[in-house]
Amino acid sequence: MTAQAAAAMDDYNFAYLDEQTKRMIRRAILKGLAVPGYQVPFASREMPMPYGWGTGGVQVSAAVMTPDDTIKVIDQGADDTTNAVSIRKFFERTADIDVTERTSEATIIQTRHRIPEELLNEDQILVYQVPIPEPMRFIEPRETETRKMHALEEYGLMHVRLYENIAKHGAITTAYAYPVKVEDRYVMDPSPIPKFDNPKLESEAIQIFGAGREQRIYAVPPYTKVVSLDFDDYPFDPSKANHPCALCGSVTSYLDEVIVDDKGGRMFVCSDTDYCASRIRRQEQAA
Amino acid sequence: MYVAVKGGERAIDNAHTWLAEERRGDISVEELSIAQIREQLALAVARVMAEGSLFDPDLAALAIKQARGDMIEAVFLIRAFRTTLPRFGASEPIDTGAMTCDRRISATFKDVPGGQVLGPTFDYTHRLIDFTLAATGELPPEAQAGEPRTEPTPHVTEFLDREGLIQTEEDDTKTPRDLTREPLDFPADRPLRLQAIARGDEGFILSMAYSTQRGYGRNHPFVGELRVGQVAIEMDIPELGFAIDIGEVTITECETVNQFMGSKSEPPQFTRGYGLVFGHCERKAISMALVDRALRWEELGEDNVGAPAQDVEFVLSHADNVQATGFLEHIKLPHYVDFQSELELIRKLRAEAETAKAEEDASPFQEAAE
Numbered sequence: 001m002t003a004q005a006a007a008a009m010d011d012y013n014f015a016y017l018d019e020q021t022k023r024m025i026r027r028a029i030l031k032g033l034a035v036p037g038y039q040v041p042f043a044s045r046e047m048p049m050p051y052g053w054g055t056g057g058v059q060v061s062a063a064v065m066t067p068d069d070t071i072k073v074i075d076q077g078a079d080d081t082t083n084a085v086s087i088r089k090f091f092e093r094t095a096d097i098d099v100t101e102r103t104s105e106a107t108i109i110q111t112r113h114r115i116p117e118e119l120l121n122e123d124q125i126l127v128y129q130v131p132i133p134e135p136m137r138f139i140e141p142r143e144t145e146t147r148k149m150h151a152l153e154e155y156g157l158m159h160v161r162l163y164e165n166i167a168k169h170g171a172i173t174t175a176y177a178y179p180v181k182v183e184d185r186y187v188m189d190p191s192p193i194p195k196f197d198n199p200k201l202e203s204e205a206i207q208i209f210g211a212g213r214e215q216r217i218y219a220v221p222p223y224t225k226v227v228s229l230d231f232d233d234y235p236f237d238p239s240k241a242n243h244p245c246a247l248c249g250s251v252t253s254y255l256d257e258v259i260v261d262d263k264g265g266r267m268f269v270c271s272d273t274d275y276c277a278s279r280i281r282r283q284e285q286a287a
Numbered sequence: 288m289y290v291a292v293k294g295g296e297r298a299i300d301n302a303h304t305w306l307a308e309e310r311r312g313d314i315s316v317e318e319l320s321i322a323q324i325r326e327q328l329a330l331a332v333a334r335v336m337a338e339g340s341l342f343d344p345d346l347a348a349l350a351i352k353q354a355r356g357d358m359i360e361a362v363f364l365i366r367a368f369r370t371t372l373p374r375f376g377a378s379e380p381i382d383t384g385a386m387t388c389d390r391r392i393s394a395t396f397k398d399v400p401g402g403q404v405l406g407p408t409f410d411y412t413h414r415l416i417d418f419t420l421a422a423t424g425e426l427p428p429e430a431q432a433g434e435p436r437t438e439p440t441p442h443v444t445e446f447l448d449r450e451g452l453i454q455t456e457e458d459d460t461k462t463p464r465d466l467t468r469e470p471l472d473f474p475a476d477r478p479l480r481l482q483a484i485a486r487g488d489e490g491f492i493l494s495m496a497y498s499t500q501r502g503y504g505r506n507h508p509f510v511g512e513l514r515v516g517q518v519a520i521e522m523d524i525p526e527l528g529f530a531i532d533i534g535e536v537t538i539t540e541c542e543t544v545n546q547f548m549g550s551k552s553e554p555p556q557f558t559r560g561y562g563l564v565f566g567h568c569e570r571k572a573i574s575m576a577l578v579d580r581a582l583r584w585e586e587l588g589e590d591n592v593g594a595p596a597q598d599v600e601f602v603l604s605h606a607d608n609v610q611a612t613g614f615l616e617h618i619k620l621p622h623y624v625d626f627q628s629e630l631e632l633i634r635k636l637r638a639e640a641e642t643a644k645a646e647e648d649a650s651p652f653q654e655a656a657e
Contacts (some may be wrong), residue, residue, distance in 0.1 A: 012371065041470035046366040051613030053620065076624045083620050085296050113624045131614070142600055144473045169636055175628035194628040213610045215470035241631055256623050257630065271624055 015062035015095040021045055025063035025217070029208055032219035037182030038150070039133050039216040047212065054087055055212030057110045057129035061091065064125055064208070065108060070098040072106035077114035077254065077271035084112070103274050113176075115197040117253045117275040120205035122222060128191045130211035133218065135179040135189040155187050158229065166234055178236075181227045182220060190226075196240045196254050201226040243268040248279035310355045324348035333537070333566025334358060338608065339365025340467070340486045342536045342565050359488075363609045370467070379521040379530050383540050383563075385439045386518035393443045394510040395544055401440035406515060408569075443512040444542050444559060453544065453557040454587075473600055480582055480603065481575075485564055487606030489571045495596045496577035504581045504594030508560060511544040515567050539564050541572035545580050547587060558587060578602065 013019065028042035047055040061071065071091055075084035079101040087110060088099050100106050103118040112129040120126060136146045139157050149155070158179060165173045178195035182188050190201055191209060201207065207220040220226060230236040241255045246267040253275055255268040270276035311318065325332055325348040335347040339362045347365060354360035390406025393399050407430075447453040463478030471483070484492055499506055517537050521530040541562040549555035560580030562572035581596040583589075591597050605611060 016371075018371070018373070041472065043467075043469050046363075046370040046609065048367045050363065050616060051610045052615070052617030053613060055613075076621050080295055081621050082295070082299055085299055089296075089299075112620075113622070131617070143604075144600060170639060171632075171636065173632060173636070175632040176625040192622075192625050194624055196628070213614055239631060239635075241627065254624070255627070257627055271627075 012094055014067070015065045015091065016048070017045065017059065017062045021059075022063045025059055028217040029060065029063065029219060032208065032217050033206070033221050035186075036220055036224050037180075037186030037188040037218060039211075039218045041215055042217050044212045044215040049086065049090070051213035052131060053083060054110070054112060054129040056210030056214075056217070057112070057127050057212075058087060058090065058210075059212060060127045060208050060210035060217060061108055061110050062095070064127070065091070065095055065097065067095070067097060069107045070100050070105055071108045071110065072100050072103060072274075073110045074114060074116070074272075074274075075112040076256070077116070077275075078273040080273065101274050102278075103272075113192050113194075114254070114271060115193055115200040115203075117250075117270070117272045118278075119200070120203050122204045124205040126203070126205050126207045128193075128207065128209040130189070130191045130209045130214075130216070132177075133189055133209065133211040133214050133216040135177075135187050150186060153185070155181075158187055159231075162229060162231070166231070172230070172234060172236075179229050181229060183225050184227075187229070188218065188220075188226075194240070194254060195228065195236070196238045198226075198228045198236070198238055241268050245270045245276060248276045248283070250276070250279060310353070319352055321345055321348045321352065324351050330567060331356075331358065331361075333564075333568050334489060334571070335361045335365055337565040337568050337571060338362040338486055338488065339369065340565075341365050341369045359608045359612050363612075366609055376522065378533070379523060381518045381520065381536075381538070382439075383514070383518055383538070384442055386514065386516040386538070386540075388436070388440050388514050388516040389567075390516070391440060391512070391514040392510070393512045395512075396443065396446075399443050399446070399512075401436065407567075440514070442542065444544065447511075447544065447557060451556070453559060454547070454553075456559065471603060473603075475599055475603055477579070477583070477586075480599065481561065481563070481579060483603045483606055484562075484575045484578055487575075488608035488611070489568070489574070491606050491608065491611075492574040492578055493570060495581075495602060496574035499577055499581045499594065499596045504584070504592055504597045506560070506577070506580045507546040508543040508577050508580065509545070510573060511542045511559070513539070513541045513569060513573065515539045515569065537566050539566065539568050539572040541569070541576045543573070543576040543580060553588075558583070 017025070025042060028040045031040045032038065044056065044059060047058055049055060049058065065071070071088065072079065073084045073088040073091075075081040078084065079088075091097060092099055103109065103116045103120075107123060108125050108127060109116065109120070110127040110129065115126065134143070134146050136149060136158060139161055140146050140149070149157070162172050162174070165171065174195065176194045177189055177192040178198055180188050180190055180198060180201060190198060201220060202223070202225065203220070204222050206222055209218045211217070228236040241257065243255060244251045245253060245255060247269050250270055253270045253272060256271045257266055257268055259266050325344045328348070328351065331351055332344050332347045335350055335358060336342050336344065339347065339350070341347075346368070347361065350361040350364040351358070354364060388401075388404055388406075390408060391401065391404045393403065444453055448455060463482070464476075466479060466482045475483070498504070500508075515537070517535045519532050519535050522533045523530045543560040545558045545560060547556055547558040558580065560576035562575030562579065564571045564575065578596055581594070582599055582602065584591055584597050595601055
């Protein structure tokens with residue numbers, strides 16, 4: 001960071017947002033935790049990064065952050081993807097807090113599209129970036145309607161959609177952002193994580209979802225029941241690529257497919273870069 | 288090779304340095320000053336102030352410079368700055384009747400008290416490229432100044448109002464909701480709708496307005512009045528106990544006069560659409576008035592013909608170009624993980640379909656027998 005940039009950031013409050021705004025966001029978070037899975041409207045601010053690029057997650061992280069925190073930022077499971085780098089830098093610059101790539105060392109993990117492979121604990125907060133918080137948005141485009149449906153717990157349409165999938169394709173064709181029911185009440189969009197990650201939504205950590213452009217915050221408190229929607233005869237299937245990781249050999253982690261040449265060659269590697277790197281480190285130590 | 292797929296800190300830094308270089312362009316060409324942009328690209332500055340919801344010509348000019356002339360990017364810079372500003376309080380409502388008009392026209396009356404003032408307008412210019420502007424140094428001839436009006440210029444709709452020919456707007460004295468401090472919520476009342484449209488994208492509002500003219504929620508607008516000028520901003524200072532002038536802003540205001548056939552409770556009368564924007568932005572002010580009028584169908588007891596411009600939720604949810612462009616452009620971000628899950632699924636579905644087809648092909652007679 002240049003001296004000029006550092007000086008410019010002195011004009012801003014800790015973690016960029018002013019305290020009034022943080023209080024407003026914290027109130028929304030507390031309400032979200034009190035009513036798991038319910039989308040709490042909040043007066044999302046314009047952030048210095050574009051809507052759709054994690055402004056909801058950034059606002060949530062900024063509101064829960066203290067100077068003693070250590071933050072990890074991942075996008076697609078990786079710490080070194082461009083937007084993760086950009087957001088991590090933002091907090092280094094505006095909050096001057098410690099950053100890490102190690103899942104176990106982080107107290108706040110901001111994520112886009114993945115839940116870390118390593119199980120989280122009670123001292124951690126997982127903050128999701130959410131593009132479209134409404135699980136029924138693509139069935140019913142009107143917010144006024146979907147809010148009514150949530151209020152009346154009217155989720156028949158959602159099941160009809162899944163049923164139509166099966167009737168047409170023989171399987172539920174939602175592969176990511178797979179809808180869940182939280183604590184037997186609200187149907188919730190877990191953000192576009194692969195359905196492989198859904199079982200990890202039942203966690204010891206606090207999970208907070210921030211949708212900046214859509215002005216919504218929702219949350220899943222620790223040890224909350226989270227069930228992926230399915231049918232008795234078509235149970236939920238958290239599938240993944242049927243390969244081991246080409247780098248660390250893990251057969252249980254979620255894999256990215258990388259095209260390695262123009263002749264159809266490809267390899268599969270862990271999408272969670274920290275998980276993969278830790279395994280390789282351990283293997284090297286053991287050898 | 289694997290790492291190359293992922294981005295990197297260095298790549299971002301280099302990209303930003305390159306961007307700064309591109310912004311400056313050929314260094315043998317003189318650099319643009321903020322004052323040049325403010326004075327010579329004044330309409331661009333006005334648009335950035337209007338959609339950025341912040342009246343500060345110098346800052347808007349700087350944003351345009353930094354954004355390399357990308358207007359939405361400039362609006363975004365202004366918005367992100369604006370949201371960090373502390374709020375001391377709210378000004379008194381502006382009195383547009385008392386504004387100093389640079390331009391003021393009515394399309395409904397040939398002449399009106401206060402007069403038709405053409406002002407600085409592109410209207411009636413022939414759109415021929417003026418090559419003399421490419422040659423440098425020549426000052427334009429000085430415009431002849433008339434005597435500026437000192438007395439207030441009355442609104443044209445007031446004359447119709449006096450006869451009861453136009454619907455009266457009631458001031459409900461409620462403090463309007465603030466779009467920038469509360470989440471957008473439906474149903475949205477008129478003050479909230481007007482706020483959203485005022486900062487909405489000029490192109491979007493224009494197209495919505497145009498669609499009503501072409502029959503999608505037609506509402507027969509006449510430009511009752513369009514005025515551009517400077518209006519004083521007054522703010523009540525608690526320590527003083529009265530309001531004082533704290534400055535002035537340039538605004539464009541448009542009131543349309545629209546047909547209305549009357550209803551069971553109302554005799555036939557005209558209705559209004561209203562547009563108000565920062566700076567000199569006529570297209571936006573007129574568009575705003577048309578869209579405002581279209582969104583009033585319910586309150587005026589008109590039919591909802593299902594036109595996009597009548598749909599409050601549709602218009603308000605999609606008018607903001609900073610939101611729209613952010614979400615649109617976010618699809619440039621990596622989506623490997625979601626795409627991978629779709630890849631797995633489609634391979635699986637195809638494999639199942641092929642197996643099913645192979646089984647079917649293998650037993651051609653069975654189907655006939657059934």
